Amino acid sequence: DYRVGDPQRHVAWKASARHEGLLVKDFEQPxxxxxxxxxxxxxxxxDSESRIARLARWVGEAHAQRRRYSLWxxxxxxxxxxxxxxxxxCMSALALLP
Structure with a gap:
């Protein structure tokens, strides 16, 4: 599903046309x-805001899957x-980034 911070050029337009919401191609998974x-x-x-959003999403996914993860x-x-x-x-560190 599309989330704020995902680049619009990664929207899967054909697949999105068959669904209610926008879908994105996820080229960068951990x-x-x-x-x-x-x-x-x-x-x-x-850009910085998109990086923060992407890393926050990955931190959330890692936490939900109970995986070990590091953050640079x-x-x-x-x-x-x-x-x-x-x-x-990790989320606090991301929130404090300029």
Whole structure:
């Protein structure tokens, strides 16, 4: 499903025409490793707000799937972890980015 922050050029227009809402092609999923490494630098083609939105979505997905994940941001690196405290720390760090 389309979410705020997804580039409009990634909208799957033909597939969206068959559904009620917009769908997007997701070219950038975290690798299927036991531990996800979520890295700001790997989203260099996006503006800052889009990077934050994408990383926040990935943090939410990792948390929902109970995966271990790390988060690299320009201001800090958060070591691998999981659980509610780790989720809150990552989301707070994303919220504080300029």
């Amino acid at each position: 690798q299927s490793h036991e531990e996800w490494r979520l890295d700001w630098r790997e989203l260099g083609h996006l 941001l320009p201001t800090q690196e958060i070591a691998p972890g999981s659980g509610a405290d780790h989720y809150a720390r």
